[in-house]
Amino acid sequence: MTDHPLLRHAWIAVLALAVLAPSLVSSYDLNLLGRFLAMAILAIGIVLIWGEGGILTLGQGVFFGLGGYSIAMYLKLASLEPGYLPDFMEWSGVMSLPWWWVPFQYPLFAVLAVVLVPALFAGLFAWLVFRRRIAGVYFALITQAVALTFATLLTSQQSTTGGYNGLTGFTTLFGMELGTDAANRTLYWVTLGLLVAVFAGSKWLIGSRFGTLLRATRDGENRVRFLGYDTTPYKVVAFALSAVFASIGGAFFTLHAGVVSPAFVGVVPSIEMIVWVAVGGRKSLWGAVAGALIVNFAKDIVSSAMPEAWLYVLGLVFILVVTFLPNGIAGLAEDLMKRRRERAAATGTALLEEAQ
Amino acid sequence: MTFHSEIKPGTPLLQVTDITVDFDGFKAIDGFSLTLRPGELRILIGPNGAGKSTFCDTVIGRVQPASGSVRFMGQEITGRPEHEIVRRGICRKFQTPGVLPSLSVRDNLAVAAARDRRWWTTFSHRRAAEETRRVGEILETVGLSDRAETLAADLAHGEKQWLEIGMVVATDAPLILLDEPTAGMGPNETSKTARLIKSLLGRHAVLVIDHDMAFVEELGGTVTVLHQGRFLKQGTVDEIRADPEVAAVYLGRAKE
Numbered sequence: 024m025t026d027h028p029l030l031r032h033a034w035i036a037v038l039a040l041a042v043l044a045p046s047l048v049s050s051y052d053l054n055l056l057g058r059f060l061a062m063a064i065l066a067i068g069i070v071l072i073w074g075e076g077g078i079l080t081l082g083q084g085v086f087f088g089l090g091g092y093s094i095a096m097y098l099k100l101a102s103l104e105p106g107y108l109p110d111f112m113e114w115s116g117v118m119s120l121p122w123w124w125v126p127f128q129y130p131l132f133a134v135l136a137v138v139l140v141p142a143l144f145a146g147l148f149a150w151l152v153f154r155r156r157i158a159g160v161y162f163a164l165i166t167q168a169v170a171l172t173f174a175t176l177l178t179s180q181q182s183t184t185g186g187y188n189g190l191t192g193f194t195t196l197f198g199m200e201l202g203t204d205a206a207n208r209t210l211y212w213v214t215l216g217l218l219v220a221v222f223a224g225s226k227w228l229i230g231s232r233f234g235t236l237l238r239a240t241r242d243g244e245n246r247v248r249f250l251g252y253d254t255t256p257y258k259v260v261a262f263a264l265s266a267v268f269a270s271i272g273g274a275f276f277t278l279h280a281g282v283v284s285p286a287f288v289g290v291v292p293s294i295e296m297i298v299w300v301a302v303g304g305r306k307s308l309w310g311a312v313a314g315a316l317i318v319n320f321a322k323d324i325v326s327s328a329m330p331e332a333w334l335y336v337l338g339l340v341f342i343l344v345v346t347f348l349p350n351g352i353a354g355l356a357e358d359l360m361k362r363r364r365e366r367a368a369a370t371g372t373a374l375l376e377e378a379q
Numbered sequence: 380m381t382f383h384s385e386i387k388p389g390t391p392l393l394q395v396t397d398i399t400v401d402f403d404g405f406k407a408i409d410g411f412s413l414t415l416r417p418g419e420l421r422i423l424i425g426p427n428g429a430g431k432s433t434f435c436d437t438v439i440g441r442v443q444p445a446s447g448s449v450r451f452m453g454q455e456i457t458g459r460p461e462h463e464i465v466r467r468g469i470c471r472k473f474q475t476p477g478v479l480p481s482l483s484v485r486d487n488l489a490v491a492a493a494r495d496r497r498w499w500t501t502f503s504h505r506r507a508a509e510e511t512r513r514v515g516e517i518l519e520t521v522g523l524s525d526r527a528e529t530l531a532a533d534l535a536h537g538e539k540q541w542l543e544i545g546m547v548v549a550t551d552a553p554l555i556l557l558d559e560p561t562a563g564m565g566p567n568e569t570s571k572t573a574r575l576i577k578s579l580l581g582r583h584a585v586l587v588i589d590h591d592m593a594f595v596e597e598l599g600g601t602v603t604v605l606h607q608g609r610f611l612k613q614g615t616v617d618e619i620r621a622d623p624e625v626a627a628v629y630l631g632r633a634k635e
Contacts, residue, residue, distance in 0.1 A: 242479040256498035
C-alpha cells in the first residue's frame with residue numbers, strides 16, 4: 024500500500040487538511056467531524072482486537088458508554104449552581120448525591136476514570152473469559168450480552184443515570200465555557216491530536232513483537248501454545264486497549280455532542296461500530312479511520328433525508344462488504360495497487376524481452 | 380537459557396517404559412517401551428492404526444497413558460501439562476503443516492526461536508542478536524533464505540513443511556518429534572527433507588513417524604516397528620526390510 028511515493032506521503036496532506044478544517048468547513052460540519060474523529064479512535068481499537076487479534080467483539084458500546092458517562096458526570100456536576108443536584112435527580116426525588124457520583128466532581132478523577140475503569144473492567148473480564156479458552160462466536164455473544172445488560176441498567180436507573188434521556192445540558196469543561204467557536208475549535212484539535220497519537224501508538228504496537236505474537240495467536244493459537252507460549256495475555260492486553268480507545272472515543276464524542284445516553288451503548292450501536300471497521304477494512308488502521316468517517320457521514324446524510332431508511336442502508340452495506348470486500352475499502356485499495364504493480368512488472372519484463 | 384546444558388551424558392534422553400493407552404477399552408498402545416539417546420535418529424513405522432501418532436501424543440502430554448511412565452532427561456513427565464513439556468525441550472511437528480499463515484517466514488521462525496516468552500517483554504521492536512543470528516542459520520538449514528520475507532500462506536506445500544520443521548528446530552528442543560514430515564511431497568522434496576533431518580542430528584534427537592519406505596531408507600538410522608500398539612521389531616532399515624514378520628504385517632500389506 025505504501026509503495027507508491029505519492030501515496031506514501033498522502034497522509035501529510037490529509038493531516039494538514041484535518042488541522043486546517045476549522046477554517047475550511049462550517050461550524051456544524053466541524054462539530055460532526057469532531058464527533059466522527061472521536062469514533063475513529065474507537066475504530067482503531069477494533070482493528071487491534073478484531074483485525075490483529077481475530078476476536079470479534081460486539082460490546083464496544085459498553086466501553087464507549089463508560090468513557091462518555093464518566094466525563095458526562097463530571098460535566099453535569101460542574102455545570103450546576105452550588106447546592107443543587109442534577110435536574111433528573113431532583114425530579115425523581117433524590118435528596119443527596121449518590122456516593123458513586125461524588126468523586127466525579129473532581130476533573131482529574133473523571134479523566135482517570137475514562138482510562139482506568141474500562142482498562143480494569145475489560146482486562147479482568149477478558150482474563151476470566153480467555154483463560155477458560157472461550158473464543159469465537161461464544162465470546163462475541165458474551166460481549167453482546169454485556170452490552171444489552173449495560174444499556175438496560177442505564178435505562179432502568181432513571182433517578183441516578185438520567186435513564187433513557189441520558190446526561191445532557193453541559194455548560195463548562197475545566198473552566199472553559201462550552202459551545203463557543205473557540206471551545207469547539209480547541210476540542211476539535213485535541214480530538215485530532217489524540218486520534219493521531221492513538222494511530223501512531225497502534226502502528227508501533229502492531230509492528231512490535233507483541234503485534235507479531237497477537238497475529239500468531241490469531242493464525243494458530245494451538246501452534247503458538249505448542250511453541251511454549253501462554254496466549255492469554257496477548258488477547259487480554261489487546262482487548263483492554265481496545266476498551267480504553269473506545270472509552271476515550273466515547274468521552275470525546277460526549278464533549279462534541281453535548282449528550283450521552285443509552286442509545287450509544289446498546290446492542291445496535293455496538294454492531295454499528297463493527298460495521299464502520301468492516302467497511303473501512305479491519306486489518307488497516309487508516310481503513311478503520313476512513314470507515315468510521317464514511318459510514319457516519321453517510322448516516323448523517325441518509326438520516327436527515329429519510330430517517331427510517333438508515334438501518335436498511337447500513338444492513339445492505341454490511342452484507343455487500345462482507346460478501347465482496349472481506350478486507351473493506353483498505354483491502355480493495357491494496358488489491359488494486361498490487362494488480363497495478365504486477366501489470367507494471369509484466370510490462371517491464373515484456374520491454375526487456377523486446378530489447379533483447 | 381539452553382536446554383542442552385541440562386543433558387547428562389549417559390542418561391537416556393527419552394525413556395518410555397511399558398506404556399498403555401486405553402481409549403474406552405481399545406488399547407491404542409499396549410505395553411510399549413522405547414529409549415532414545417541424545418542426538419539419535421529413530422524412525423517409528425507401522426501400518427495405519429498401529430498407534431504411532433498416539434505414541435507421540437502420549438510423549439507430549441496430549442494423551443494420558445493408563446499405565447507406564449515417560450521420562451525425559453531423567454525426569455518423570457507423565458501427566459504433565461503440554462506447555463510444560465514443551466518448555467522442558469520436546470517439540471512436535473504435526474501431520475498437517477501448522478505454520479502461521481499471515482506472518483512472514485522470518486517471523487514464523489522468530490516466534491519459535493524467542494527464548495524470553497514473558498508477554499510484557501514483547502513491547503519492543505528489537506530482537507535479541509542471538510535470536511536473529513539463529514533465525515538466519517535456520518533459514519539456511521531449511522533452504523528458505525530467499526523466501527524469508529514471504530508470507531507463510533504464500534509458500535508451496537513442501538516449503539511449508541520445511542518451515543515448520545525449521546520452527547521446531549528453532550525452539551532448540553533436544554527432542555524433536557516429526558509426524559509424517561513428507562506427507563504430500565514429491566520424490567525431490569522428500570529427499571531434500573531427508574537430508575534436512577539428517578543435518579539436525581547430534582544437536583537434536585529426532586523421532587520420525589512415516590510409512591514411506593523410500594524415505595525411511597534414505598534416512599537410515601534405527602527403525603522401530605509398531606503393530607497393533609505393541610513392539611514388533613527393531614533394527615536397521617535392511618534388517619527390517621528382510622524380516623518376514625514385518626513383511627507380513629506391514630510391507631506385505633503395502634504391496635497389495
